[in-house]
Amino acid sequence: MEKQNRIGLALACVAWLGAAGAQAQTVTTALGTDWFFTTNGGTDAGAFSGSCSASAGVLLSDANTADGDGDMYDNAWGIWVDGTPLSGALSISGSIATVAPQTLSGLSVSSEYRFSDTIEAFRLLASFTNPTGSPISVTVEVPANFGSDSNTTLVSTSSGDATFDLGDNWAQTWDASSEINTSVFYLPGAGLTPSSYTQTVFNCAGTQGLGATFALTVPANSTRRLMFFAGIGEIDGSGSTDTANATANAQQFNSFETIDSSLTAGISPAEASEIVNATATATEQPAAPIPVLPLPLLVLLAGGLGSLGLRRLSIRR
Numbered sequence: 001m002e003k004q005n006r007i008g009l010a011l012a013c014v015a016w017l018g019a020a021g022a023q024a025q026t027v028t029t030a031l032g033t034d035w036f037f038t039t040n041g042g043t044d045a046g047a048f049s050g051s052c053s054a055s056a057g058v059l060l061s062d063a064n065t066a067d068g069d070g071d072m073y074d075n076a077w078g079i080w081v082d083g084t085p086l087s088g089a090l091s092i093s094g095s096i097a098t099v100a101p102q103t104l105s106g107l108s109v110s111s112e113y114r115f116s117d118t119i120e121a122f123r124l125l126a127s128f129t130n131p132t133g134s135p136i137s138v139t140v141e142v143p144a145n146f147g148s149d150s151n152t153t154l155v156s157t158s159s160g161d162a163t164f165d166l167g168d169n170w171a172q173t174w175d176a177s178s179e180i181n182t183s184v185f186y187l188p189g190a191g192l193t194p195s196s197y198t199q200t201v202f203n204c205a206g207t208q209g210l211g212a213t214f215a216l217t218v219p220a221n222s223t224r225r226l227m228f229f230a231g232i233g234e235i236d237g238s239g240s241t242d243t244a245n246a247t248a249n250a251q252q253f254n255s256f257e258t259i260d261s262s263l264t265a266g267i268s269p270a271e272a273s274e275i276v277n278a279t280a281t282a283t284e285q286p287a288a289p290i291p292v293l294p295l296p297l298l299v300l301l302a303g304g305l306g307s308l309g310l311r312r313l314s315i316r317r
């Protein structure tokens, strides 16, 4: 009987590993950080209740730092809309992973994870498009279950203390020896900040983690976006146990301008204006159309350039 149970369990494990292996996709950065995705990151209840159940849901299953500190997550950084996790098709190209649009609560929801090749962190940009003529309001929940499990301890928060509340836009945790996680839920000055935080998420080797809830309204025929950042280890890739260094490196998340450019790259003017939980500025300009200048201005410009050339020539002489 016992032997049969063991064989059954072994077969179940093989089946589970087979399924997980078939679905898993990994981004390994130039720095050597591994970011593992799963398309079965859902739970049997919600974002902050029940257990990870291998139901549909695209998110990070785990991550390893470049120096080999593993088990940073036990399913993290998925996007739940009105209780349903985003589970559009996952595709990975280089250091960018995208989750294809899926209709949730009437919104076309998609996401993009941009992993840095120079620091151990990523940006998650979730997009919510309302194709209808009326505004749509939804509850967005973003949970991260940490591999630090029952040893999870708050190291620091953006306010400078070790108490995480709605005034903090980021928090840093660890397992008291390694597995440092930095979680950024908004940037100061944002129009929309979380309505609540939780340090209890779905159970996946414990319920320890961090999560944020947003009350998001997308106007008619419009797009709104939520932007998140997360780091592992000491963020700068130098190690995975020095919390003072990790906290020093997390200070970049106090404003958009100070965040490493590898994480703020590729934001178009339209995207920047649609991000609601941060005051982001565009870092990517659309292909500029050839300017059509009025003729008098062209003549003036040509004249100005001409005299400039003459002056240069005369200086050279």
Ligand SMILES: [Ca+2]
Pocket (backbone or CB within 6 Å): 061, 062, 071, 072, 073, 074, 075, 147
């Ligand atoms: Ca793990």
Ligand SMILES: [Ca+2]
Pocket (backbone or CB within 6 Å): 073, 074, 145, 146, 147, 148, 149, 204, 205, 206, 207, 208
């Ligand atoms: Ca855990």
Ligand SMILES: [Ca+2]
Pocket (backbone or CB within 6 Å): 157, 158, 159, 160, 161, 162, 163, 164, 165, 168
């Ligand atoms: Ca605080």
